[in-house]
Structures are given as C-alpha cells and as structure tokens.
Amino acid sequence: MRFIDERSIERIGFNRLLSRVEVLSNYGEEKLKNLKPFVPGEEEALERNFEEIQQFINFSEETDRKSFLLTLESCIHRMKNIKKLIRMVENGNVLDEVELFEVKVQAIYMEKLQECLQELPAELQGFSLQPLNEILEALDPQSDRNPTFYLYESYSRQLTALREQRKKVEKQIYATRDYDTIVKLKEERLTFLVEEEKEEYRIRTKLSQVIAEEANIYLENIEKIGNLDFLIAKAKFAKKYSAHKPGISRDGFFQIKKAVNLELKEMLEAKGKTYTPIGIELGEGVTIITGANMGGKSVALKTITENLLLFHMGFFVIAEEASLPLVDFVFFISDDMQDISKGLSTFGAEIMKLQEVNVFLELGKGFVVFDEFARGTNPKEGQKFVRALAKFLNGKPSISLITTHFDGVVDSSMNHYQVVGLKNIDFDLLKNRIALSNKSMELIQECMDFRLERASVEEVPKDALNIAKLIGLDEKFNEVISQEYHKED
Incomplete structure (x- = not known):
C-alpha cells in the first residue's frame, strides 16, 4: 500500500523540510533519499530508533566530546559509495588498479572508524563494524595502512622478473641510436609488456576473489555506516x-x-x-x-x-x-x-x-x-x-x-x-x-x-x-x- 503520494508531499512542503537534514556521506545521503516510513506493526523498531537518537544526543552533550565527534564525523565524511564495486566482485568481475585502490582505502577508513566507534556507549555498539582482515592483508601486504595502491612486486616473483626485464630493455632503447636495433628492442619490450599485463590480470583476479569472499561483511559495514550517518543527522536535526x-x-x-x-x-x-x-x-x-x-x-x-x-x-x-x-x-x-x-x-x-x-x-x-x-x-x-x-x-x-x-x-x-x-x-x-x-x-x-x-x-x-x-x-x-x-x- 502506498503511504503518501508525491503531490501531498509537495503541498505539505515536506521535501523542503527534509532538505534541512545534513548527512555526512553518500551512504547517509542514500538513506535520506530512499527514506521509508515506519508502518503499523513496526512500533518496537520505531521506539528503538527514537532511543538511539536520544542516546546519541545524550552522549554528544557530555563534556569533552567535541573532539571525538569531529573525528567521528570526519571518518564518516571520507566514505565514498563503492557498493557498486563490491557488487561487481560478487558477480565475478575483476577490478582494475583504481578500483582496488578504492576498496583498500575504504577498508582502511572502516578500520579507523571502528577504533572511533569503541568510544560510543553500549546502547550504540550495534553500529560496530566487522574487521576486513583478509581484504586488508591482500591489498596492504606491507601493513603500513597508507591510502595508496600498486601491484607490488611482492605479489609475484614472475611479475618482478618481467618488470626488471622490461626496464632493462627500455634502458637499452634509450641508450642506442641504431634504428634497426631500436625496432627489435621495442618488439622485445612489447612481449614483456604483454606478459606483464597477463600476470597483473592474474594478480588482480586473485585479489578480486579475496574481496568477493568478504563482500558480505563489507556490505554489512556499509549498511551500518549509512545507518550511523543518518542517526547522527537525525540527532543534529533534533538539536538544531x-x-x-x-x-x-x-x-x-x-x-x-x-x-x-x-x-x-x-x-x-x-x-x-x-x-x-x-x-x-x-x-x-x-x-x-x-x-x-x-x-x-x-x-x-x-x-x-x-x-x-x-x-x-x-x-x-x-x-x-x-x-x-x-x-x-x-x-x-x-x-x-x-x-x-x-x-x-x-x-x-x-x-x-x-x-x-x-x-x-x-x-x-x-x-x-x-x-x-x-x-x-x-x-x-x-x-x-x-x-x-x-x-x-x-x-x-x-x-x-x-x-x-x-x-x-x-x-x-x-x-x-x-x-x-x-x-x-x-x-x-x-x-x-x-x-x-x-x-x-x-x-x-x-x-x-x-x-x-x-x-x-x-x-x-x-x-x-x-x-x-x-x-x-x-x-x-x-x-x-x-x-x-x-x-x-
């Protein structure tokens, strides 16, 4: 059963009221955009929702919480909507380097956000995130948690060898001026490039499979981040x-x-x-x-x-x-x-x-x-x-x-x-x-x-x-x- 039609919403001016709600991330924005009403039979769920808002308001009004709240909001604000990428690996697609970078960076931000969430009261610990150990181990083999990504040589000895051989040939190309020699060297370089790309594709396939294995956890974390973002927005709306x-x-x-x-x-x-x-x-x-x-x-x-x-x-x-x-x-x-x-x-x-x-x-x-x-x-x-x-x-x-x-x-x-x-x-x-x-x-x-x-x-x-x-x-x-x-x- 339809709850309310668009013309009624327009006459009431409800969308203008909702435009005052300030979310921090794309995930929170998605929650606001796809807002669904509580209906008869969902009284208990609505009561829990109200209790969570009140708990967050009470927590935010405690002394010495300003710095924590700024950190919390900053962590949420960093989140980009990469649900599409996670769905892609679930369906067997292989991510490119930029997409692997996006997955890695957000996994790092989730880890930092979880550290922050531990300070929330027990009543709000339902927003805690699950660890993405396998994904982080695969995408951050050096465990330095830098927000960068590269197909590191440590992923494959063969990749290391191919890159070294390609670079050696490139140096020879720059060092010679003989046209016929340059043509042969370029052909040799192209062979190494093709083999290098094949090896990189194999590695990206393996990394995508690792992400796919933890895709459900990743998506659950995304859902919790969206819900937390929206909860904070509701609490700020109430206070303002x-x-x-x-x-x-x-x-x-x-x-x-x-x-x-x-x-x-x-x-x-x-x-x-x-x-x-x-x-x-x-x-x-x-x-x-x-x-x-x-x-x-x-x-x-x-x-x-x-x-x-x-x-x-x-x-x-x-x-x-x-x-x-x-x-x-x-x-x-x-x-x-x-x-x-x-x-x-x-x-x-x-x-x-x-x-x-x-x-x-x-x-x-x-x-x-x-x-x-x-x-x-x-x-x-x-x-x-x-x-x-x-x-x-x-x-x-x-x-x-x-x-x-x-x-x-x-x-x-x-x-x-x-x-x-x-x-x-x-x-x-x-x-x-x-x-x-x-x-x-x-x-x-x-x-x-x-x-x-x-x-x-x-x-x-x-x-x-x-x-x-x-x-x-x-x-x-x-x-x-x-x-x-x-x-x-």
Whole structure:
C-alpha cells in the first residue's frame, strides 16, 4: 500500500523540510533519499530508533566530546559509495588498479572508524563494524595502512622478473641510436609488456576473489555506516530545531502540543514577529477545524501533517510534546487540486481524489486531511458535500481532519476546533492602530491568534466582516453587507 503520494508531499512542503537534514556521506545521503516510513506493526523498531537518537544526543552533550565527534564525523565524511564495486566482485568481475585502490582505502577508513566507534556507549555498539582482515592483508601486504595502491612486486616473483626485464630493455632503447636495433628492442619490450599485463590480470583476479569472499561483511559495514550517518543527522536535526522525542500511541489517539512549522516560524521571526505554536488532540473519526480566512487553518493542517510525517520517518517532532500513532497511509487534499492535464476543475479533482481515499479507507487505518473541500463549487452544494464528507469519514476508523468555512457541517458527534483568530482582540483599538499606521494587513496578521481551541458551538466564526472593515471597506458597501448579516441573524 502506498503511504503518501508525491503531490501531498509537495503541498505539505515536506521535501523542503527534509532538505534541512545534513548527512555526512553518500551512504547517509542514500538513506535520506530512499527514506521509508515506519508502518503499523513496526512500533518496537520505531521506539528503538527514537532511543538511539536520544542516546546519541545524550552522549554528544557530555563534556569533552567535541573532539571525538569531529573525528567521528570526519571518518564518516571520507566514505565514498563503492557498493557498486563490491557488487561487481560478487558477480565475478575483476577490478582494475583504481578500483582496488578504492576498496583498500575504504577498508582502511572502516578500520579507523571502528577504533572511533569503541568510544560510543553500549546502547550504540550495534553500529560496530566487522574487521576486513583478509581484504586488508591482500591489498596492504606491507601493513603500513597508507591510502595508496600498486601491484607490488611482492605479489609475484614472475611479475618482478618481467618488470626488471622490461626496464632493462627500455634502458637499452634509450641508450642506442641504431634504428634497426631500436625496432627489435621495442618488439622485445612489447612481449614483456604483454606478459606483464597477463600476470597483473592474474594478480588482480586473485585479489578480486579475496574481496568477493568478504563482500558480505563489507556490505554489512556499509549498511551500518549509512545507518550511523543518518542517526547522527537525525540527532543534529533534533538539536538544531528543538525537536523532541515523541511517544508512540498504540490506541490510535493523536496528541501534539506546541507544534511548529519551521518555514512560517523563520519567516515571521525574520520580520521581527512572534510565531504561535499549535496543539490538537485527534481520535478515530472526523475532526473539523473552522475559522476565518487568513486565520491559519491551512498552516495548521500542514504543521500537524508535517510532524506526523517526521514521526513516521523516524525523526523527532518539532513540538514540545507528542504522542502519535502509526498509520497505513496519509492523504493531504487541498484546494489547489486542479488538474489541467486531465481537464479537471479543482472540485472535479477533489472528487477523483475522494474516490481514491475511499479505496484506501477500506484497506487500512490512515490519516486523511481535506483543506477547504468543495471550496470550488457553489456555497449551497459545497456545504452539502462537506457535511456529507464529514458524516462519511466520521464512521471510519481512520483519523480525518477537515477545514471549512461552511456552516452546518459540525454536529455533536464530531471533534470541533476553531482557530482563535481575532476573537480576543479589541477591534476599536486595532482600528485606531490601523488608521495611524496605514498598515492594515500587517497589523491584522500580527494580532491574529493562530492557536486551535476546542469549540462547543457548531457554527463557524464570522470574522470575515470584521477583517474586511479593518482592511478598509467602502462605507456604502459596508451598509449593504451589514444589512445582509442582520437578515441572516
């Protein structure tokens, strides 16, 4: 079962978040690129992953660890991706001198890395590397551990003799000026070269066979290096962005407190503004989030889903506290679903996606998000569709989250949150500030409270008129729209 589609990842901005993860080697980069989610049934493995991250963070924060950590990172950073070479010898291929050099150098680096890893706490000794004694003995016959390689004469007496004879002939070529003698000597030299290459090929074949015998150990070490690199990257990510170890909910209950959207937080702080973290509790069935436009409903959805994805990928969450469940799949359906290639409107694309969601709902328990569903159709029909969607999802064992500005969607059986918005603002005071500064949009955003709070009422808050007045509504139009609101009341 597919966990999440690329378009959902793009809408959430998850790839931009992952671009902040800093790996050290090609092996770590490969782990990040081929990231796979933990799924239901893998709770124990996920817990071990979180424990290892925490253990490394604790270890790195001990005194006098800075020098060790620099050495450790330097050892990992040196590793080049030579898995292809190891696979080649497994398949019976013969490596050339440059390729043998690559295998030797990395084996030396693995040996040095293992010396470093011995300082890690017992809980992290699972990353220890196995020795490659046969490979190092074969590729480093002098045991000097120099990062160089040459087909040494010590590999073969015949190779030594052939090289000596070739060099002797080359000296004779340089010493004579007789054309016929030079031609004969060059032919003789060519004979020695051919024999030398044959002997070198025999030696390279033998060395490749030695590597093949320890190929499994070599590949296991590579896997451990990639895992260790990725673990360090996760730990550094957690420390840099104040992420915390989440709990694993086994009863399907979803709880997150003071969750942060890094992109928005950094954007606001760059403008000297304060970011407001959000929190929410979700269970099986549907939860409705209501609030005025500009109220941050979409950002709330992205923040919640982004942290769920971090959790599934084995990262700490960017929140003060969280207890999250593993789910089988994630959908993030937003109001920009228009599919030009298929000639579909936003609403048409949403309906197509809903059909796909329904198939997945029958196969497992997921996390499904609808951001302003049916926004692209007329309000009366849109309200009916959203109300029907809420009722439909409320009967499913998955966790579903819907944002809407339609009235009449929420009923008493549904979980309901509202964006606080401008609820607690003194509108007269704000209006005066706007009049003095002539910066209506900036001041409204500054005063907007993006926190989510449980709502006991079933109606959608009507901040739109207040926001419109604050921005600057034509006086005559203001009278007309106010009359419409009074009629509704």
